Amino acid sequence: MGVKKMALAGSWYPESAKHCRAFIQKVLDEPKTGEDTKNCPDPVAGIVPHAGWVYSGQLACRVFYALTHGSRVVDTIALFGVHMHASSPAFVLDCTAVDTPLGAIEIDKVLTETLVTQAAGKGVDLNVLTLNRFPEENTLELQYPFIKYFFPKSRIVVCAVPPSTEAHTLGQAIVDAAEQSGRSLTVVGSTDMTHYGPRFGFEPAGSGQAAFDWVARENDAAAIEALTAMDENQVIRQGQSRHNMCCAGAACAAVVAAKKMGAVKGVCLDYASSFDPSEPAADFVGYCGMVFSV
Structure with missing residues (x-):
C-alpha cells in the first residue's frame, strides 16, 4: 500500500528527529499559561491548531501531552481535519503508514475499514483515497510528529470531515467502529x-x-465557548456564520465522538494568535488548544 511521505517537513515543522524532539521538550519545560493539564482528568479527545509550529506548535504539543494522561492505553488516534466546504465529500486515507521525522506511524487498516462500513450504515459515503490521491494537508501532517512522540505504539485513522451533518455522523461512527474493532480510541x-x-x-x-x-x-471567544460547552451544532454554526473555525467539521466530529465516549467537559488549555502589534495592518490567525475529559 505504501507509506505517505512528508511534504511540509523543513518548512512548517522541523525535518529532523533531533529538532522535533528539541521543540517538544522545550514546550514541556516552559512555564505554562492558561489551564494546566491537571484540570483535564481522563481526557479522550482534543482540538489542535495546525499553523506552522513556530506559530501554534506549542498549543498542539500541549494538547497531545494532555491526552497522554488518560486512564487507558491508546490503541489508535483518529485524526479529523482538512479544509472543506459543507458540500465537500468526506474521505479517509488508505495506505500502510504515514512518515514523520521520528519514524512512521502505521495506519489502522481494520479500524479504517470498519469506519467506512459504519459510516455507510449511517448514510455517509466515506471515500477511500490511496496515498497518491490523498491531498497534502497541513491540518493533518503537522500533527503526525506529535502523535509519534507521545503515542509511539499507537496507530492512526486519518479522515477529512466536511462542516455538515456528516460531521455528526462520522463522530458517532468512529466510536462505534472502535468498539466493534476492539480498539481503545482517542x-x-x-x-x-x-x-x-x-x-x-x-x-x-x-x-x-x-x-x-x-x-x-x-x-474566537464565541467558538471556544461552543467547544467548551461541547455543543456540536453550535460548532458548525459558528464556523459557517462567524468564520472562526476553518475546519469546523473536524472540530464537530471530535466533539461528537468525545461525548459518545463519555466526555462531559471541554477545557481550553490556552489561546494564541499570529498577530504582531508591530505590524498593525498584517493578517493574522487565532489558535486554541482544547481537551475533552470524562
Whole structure:
C-alpha cells in the first residue's frame, strides 16, 4: 500500500528527529499559561491548531501531552481535519503508514475499514483515497510528529470531515467502529480559529489592535465557548456564520465522538494568535488548544 511521505517537513515543522524532539521538550519545560493539564482528568479527545509550529506548535504539543494522561492505553488516534466546504465529500486515507521525522506511524487498516462500513450504515459515503490521491494537508501532517512522540505504539485513522451533518455522523461512527474493532480510541480534531485580514478577505473590525481585540475577545471567544460547552451544532454554526473555525467539521466530529465516549467537559488549555502589534495592518490567525475529559 505504501507509506505517505512528508511534504511540509523543513518548512512548517522541523525535518529532523533531533529538532522535533528539541521543540517538544522545550514546550514541556516552559512555564505554562492558561489551564494546566491537571484540570483535564481522563481526557479522550482534543482540538489542535495546525499553523506552522513556530506559530501554534506549542498549543498542539500541549494538547497531545494532555491526552497522554488518560486512564487507558491508546490503541489508535483518529485524526479529523482538512479544509472543506459543507458540500465537500468526506474521505479517509488508505495506505500502510504515514512518515514523520521520528519514524512512521502505521495506519489502522481494520479500524479504517470498519469506519467506512459504519459510516455507510449511517448514510455517509466515506471515500477511500490511496496515498497518491490523498491531498497534502497541513491540518493533518503537522500533527503526525506529535502523535509519534507521545503515542509511539499507537496507530492512526486519518479522515477529512466536511462542516455538515456528516460531521455528526462520522463522530458517532468512529466510536462505534472502535468498539466493534476492539480498539481503545482517542480522537483529535484539527482546526485554526479566525483568519483575519485582507489576505483572507475578512476584516469586519478594521485593522491593528482593535481588530485583534475583536477577534480574540468576541469572534474566537464565541467558538471556544461552543467547544467548551461541547455543543456540536453550535460548532458548525459558528464556523459557517462567524468564520472562526476553518475546519469546523473536524472540530464537530471530535466533539461528537468525545461525548459518545463519555466526555462531559471541554477545557481550553490556552489561546494564541499570529498577530504582531508591530505590524498593525498584517493578517493574522487565532489558535486554541482544547481537551475533552470524562
